Amino acid sequence: MLTVTGAADIGTCTAVAAGTGNVQINSGSSVAFVPVTVTQYTSAQRTAGEGVFNDNGCAGCHQPNGGNPDITSSGLAEHTEAQILGAVQSGLNPEDGSPIPVAGHSFTLTDDQIPGIVAYLRSLPAAGAPAADGR
Numbered sequence: 001m002l003t004v005t006g007a008a009d010i011g012t013c014t015a016v017a018a019g020t021g022n023v024q025i026n027s028g029s030s031v032a033f034v035p036v037t038v039t040q041y042t043s044a045q046r047t048a049g050e051g052v053f054n055d056n057g058c059a060g061c062h063q064p065n066g067g068n069p070d071i072t073s074s075g076l077a078e079h080t081e082a083q084i085l086g087a088v089q090s091g092l093n094p095e096d097g098s099p100i101p102v103a104g105h106s107f108t109l110t111d112d113q114i115p116g117i118v119a120y121l122r123s124l125p126a127a128g129a130p131a132a133d134g135r
């Protein structure tokens, strides 16, 4: 259990282990719990994902750093693994499931590459650009 106390933009929690749990937020006498899931990837998975990125021309549209449209740790921060994979494997916008408006945005991934591409994209330094879908 992580506990955060304060007003608006209250700061950063650092997870020390993979798993699920709650972040407790205290505001005056109010208490809220936010469920979080922390996933830990292996370096081999990240390497598999780097291969996907390099072999499929992702950088041609998203830039070599993945920063525009932002598919780095910042752009994907609010997206689940399933949403990210939906975008990569099926070409679906993470929020509303609408088609991503480019031809061929559905890539075939092996079992190693499926967690790998998520691991790799989440490991990219935050570009800080607006998320690709503007959120």
Ligand code: HEC
Pocket (backbone or CB within 6 Å): 052, 053, 056, 057, 058, 059, 060, 061, 062, 069, 070, 071, 075, 076, 079, 084, 087, 088, 093, 094, 100, 101, 102, 103, 105, 107, 117, 131, 132, 133, 134
């Ligand atoms: C032909 C150009 C093009 C290529 C190649 C491409 N993308 Fe995209 N991608 C886009 C566009 C355009 C969007 C949607 C941006 C928007 O909705 O504003 C997008 C969206 C995404 C999203 C969803 C981002 C979000 O938050 O909405 C992910 C994840 C993604 N791409 C990953 C990849 C990966 C991984 C590869 C390589 C395997 C790849 N893309 C290759 C153009 C491309």
